[in-house]
Amino acid sequence: MIVVLNFYPMFQGFLMSLQSGSGNNLKFTGISNYRRLFQDPLFIKSVGNVLIYLVFQVPIMLLLALILASILNDKKLRFKGLFRTIIFLPCATALVSSAMIFRSLFSVDGFVNTMLLHLGVFQEPFAWLSDPTWAKVIIVVAITWRWTGYNMIFYLAGLQNINYEIYEAARIDGASAFSQFTKITLPLLKPVIILTTIMSTNGTLQLFDEVKNITNGGPAMETLTTSQYIYNLSFVYSPRFGYAATVSYAIFIMVAILAFAQIKVGEKK
Amino acid sequence: MKYKINVMNNFFKYAFLIIVSLFSIFPFYWMIVSATNTSIDIVAGKLSVGMYLIENVKTLIKTVHLGNAFWNSLKNATIGTLASLVVCSMAGYGFQIYRDKGKDNLMNLLLLSMMVPFATTMVPLFRMFSTAHLLNTLTGFILPSVSTAFLIFFFRQNSKSFPIEVVHSARVDGLGEFGIFLKIYVPIMAPTFAAAAIVTFMNNWNSYLWPLIVMQSQQSQTMPLLISGLIAGYTTNYGILMLAVTVCTLPTVILFFTQQKRFVEGVLGAVK
Numbered sequence: 403m404i405v406v407l408n409f410y411p412m413f414q415g416f417l418m419s420l421q422s423g424s425g426n427n428l429k430f431t432g433i434s435n436y437r438r439l440f441q442d443p444l445f446i447k448s449v450g451n452v453l454i455y456l457v458f459q460v461p462i463m464l465l466l467a468l469i470l471a472s473i474l475n476d477k478k479l480r481f482k483g484l485f486r487t488i489i490f491l492p493c494a495t496a497l498v499s500s501a502m503i504f505r506s507l508f509s510v511d512g513f514v515n516t517m518l519l520h521l522g523v524f525q526e527p528f529a530w531l532s533d534p535t536w537a538k539v540i541i542v543v544a545i546t547w548r549w550t551g552y553n554m555i556f557y558l559a560g561l562q563n564i565n566y567e568i569y570e571a572a573r574i575d576g577a578s579a580f581s582q583f584t585k586i587t588l589p590l591l592k593p594v595i596i597l598t599t600i601m602s603t604n605g606t607l608q609l610f611d612e613v614k615n616i617t618n619g620g621p622a623m624e625t626l627t628t629s630q631y632i633y634n635l636s637f638v639y640s641p642r643f644g645y646a647a648t649v650s651y652a653i654f655i656m657v658a659i660l661a662f663a664q665i666k667v668g669e670k671k
Numbered sequence: 672m673k674y675k676i677n678v679m680n681n682f683f684k685y686a687f688l689i690i691v692s693l694f695s696i697f698p699f700y701w702m703i704v705s706a707t708n709t710s711i712d713i714v715a716g717k718l719s720v721g722m723y724l725i726e727n728v729k730t731l732i733k734t735v736h737l738g739n740a741f742w743n744s745l746k747n748a749t750i751g752t753l754a755s756l757v758v759c760s761m762a763g764y765g766f767q768i769y770r771d772k773g774k775d776n777l778m779n780l781l782l783l784s785m786m787v788p789f790a791t792t793m794v795p796l797f798r799m800f801s802t803a804h805l806l807n808t809l810t811g812f813i814l815p816s817v818s819t820a821f822l823i824f825f826f827r828q829n830s831k832s833f834p835i836e837v838v839h840s841a842r843v844d845g846l847g848e849f850g851i852f853l854k855i856y857v858p859i860m861a862p863t864f865a866a867a868a869i870v871t872f873m874n875n876w877n878s879y880l881w882p883l884i885v886m887q888s889q890q891s892q893t894m895p896l897l898i899s900g901l902i903a904g905y906t907t908n909y910g911i912l913m914l915a916v917t918v919c920t921l922p923t924v925i926l927f928f929t930q931q932k933r934f935v936e937g938v939l940g941a942v943k
Contacts, residue, residue: 470691473684487931488692491699493938494927496877498895499916503698505902506705506909513701516716547695552938559939579680608788611879615899629790629880636794637884643794650791657788 439648447623448631449656451538452607455627459542460602464595467550471557472587477566486558490551497548501615504544505531534624537617541625544612549605553598560594561587600661607657628653702920705913713909723910731911736889740897741918743886747893748875751813755871756864758818763826764856768838778827781820789880797884807891815881816874822867825937829863830856862933869930870937873923894919 439445470489474482492500507513508530515527530536564586572582588595610629613619619626619634628649635646705713708721731737766774796815805811833856841851857864879895886893892900898915901907927934 466691470688473688476684479684485688485692487928489695490931490935491924491927492695494873494923494934495699495920496879496895496898496923498877498879498898499702499920500698502898502902502912502916503702506907506912507698507701509907511714513713513716516714520716547698551695555935555938559935604786604788608790610790614879615902629788632790632793633880633884636797643798646794650788650794653788654791657786661786 436648438645439652444623444626444631445628445649445652448626448628449652451625452609452627454538455542455545455609456603456606459545460599460606462542463546463550464553464598464602466546467553467598468557468587468591468595470550471554471561472583474554474558475561486554490555492548492550493552495548497611498615500544500548501612504540504547505616508540531617532621534621537621537625541612541616544616545606545609548612549602553602556594556598557591560591564590596664600664603660603664604657607653607660699920699924702913702916705909706917708910710908710910713913724914727910727914730908731914734911735897735901735915736892737897737915737918739890740892740894743891744876744894744919745922747809747812747882748872750809751816751875752868752871754813754817755819755822756868759822759867760826760857760860760864761852762818762823763828764830764852766823766827767830767833768835778824782824785820793880793884800885806885807888811885812882812891812893813875816878822871825867826860826863829860833859862936865930866933866937869926869934873926873934876923 473479474486476482479485495503509515510527510529512530514530515524518524519527528536530540568586569582572586577585608629609627610633613625613627613630614633617625619630632646632649632653635649636643701718704718704720706727707724708717709723709726712721712723766778792815800806800811800814805814837855837859838851841855846854877895878893879899882893882896883899886896894915898912898919901912901915
């Protein structure tokens with residue numbers, strides 16, 4: 403009893419000290435860092451990029467995961483386990499590994515270019531990762547590849563809690579697959595959908611591994627994310643920890659606002 | 672007519688599933704095949720297994736400290752996982768078994784900390800660790816991820832199914848609190864421990880940003896860092912890059928295939 407009860411507050415204190423990291427400015431400069439934040443073109447660009455990833459990637463991935471889960475929930479479907487395993491498999495790779503694979507596939511002399519040249523679609527290789535738009539698309543594709551199966555698992559678990567007879571009844575009443583999806587699946591899965599949306603949003607706002615390894619923020623900082631900007635500020639350029647901490651808090655505030663908004667929206671519906 | 676619609680429906684379902692499956696498996700296939708080919712073959716678009724695997728292994732070992740990085744990853748991930756399990760299972764157990772209002776509030780606070788982005792704490796953490804001379808050390812690697820709110824919550828949720836009467840009767844029988852935890856709780860909760868272990872191990876193995884900051888020396892390099900270092904040069908040798916990626920991916924993929932059920936449990940973890 404004593405061990406657990408003593409160990410436990412101590413350990414909690416330790417945990418808090420690790421996680422609540424404060425502003426950490428050595429010199430007190432007041433809000434000048436924050437003023438600087440709104441005039442910093444790189445910061446604004448990085449936030450814009452993250453929002454672009456967010457707006458495109460999260461809905462596409464979650465919708466895909468939902469569709470896959472509802473197909474795989476069909477009791478009559480064959481090879482269900484096999485499909486599920488294959489689609490879930492990318493989750494077992496390190497983010498760095500998946501980033502490397504996609505970087506190689508889409509490099510100038512990479513597989514995709516070679517194939518497209520062979521098929522005669524292109525006359526000369528296209529530098530995917532040097533194009534501001536395509537570089538973003540490839541990052542989105544890589545993230546979607548890595549995380550769709552992960553989200554699908556959540557939906558499958560959620561679908562298992564829905565009584566299968568509801569679907570059978572709906573079918574007898576002549577409901578189409580689409581209206582079954584919108585009238586039964588979506589409302590009943592709402593809590594899970596909110597959960598995955600929050601998790602994905604959180605993950606995308608903190609995006610780092612993929613971008614660092616696929617494009618390293620390039621071309622010309624066109625794919626830079628806020629996390630990578632913090633990393634660059636602290637460890638690549640001459641260290642400016644104070645300002646980096648300011649940017650960090652900006653991410654924190656964004657995550658908090660978006661999570662709060664999503665929970666509110668979820669409650670209302 | 673109805674039958675026809677069903678057939679069409681099924682056809683589309685399977686076609687969709689097969690296309691998605693191909694998409695998710697192709698990068699793996701390409702990775703493994705490329706590890707056995709020369710960079711020139713890979714660039715030329717070769718998609719069959721080549722004879723160049725051993726050559727690639729030799730080159731890779733010559734250019735980087737593969738063994739060292741693999742060992743570091745294995746060591747860090749294993750010890751980190753064990754430490755996490757000890758700390759978080761005790762905390763989760765404590766939260767559930769000695770439950771009161773204060774602890775419930777504390778748990779909610781902990782859950783809020785899950786929302787704090789790592790980027791926010793990264794810089795202060797780094798400064799703390801460098802003052803404490805923990806850079807490039809095992810402790811430095813595992814400490815920030817030893818206790819995670821997710822894992823504590825996971826253990827707490829699963830402890831709900833643990834019969835509290837057992838604890839009471841063990842106390843009557845004169846078993847100490849720690850003894851109860853060790854001799855009764857741990858064996859009964861073995862599946863929970865296994866699921867937590869798998870997920871934590873994978874997270875530790877794959878972790879990148881934090882090691883990138885604290886494990887700066889060659890000596891303490893981990894697999895993800897090694898891979899990311901391979902592209903630093905001008906031209907990339909895809910053969911050895913993909914070999915390194917394969918080496919880094921194999922342990923987790925094997926874990927995935929052998930322990931898939933537990934992995935799923937671990938991922939879903941706290942959602943119950």
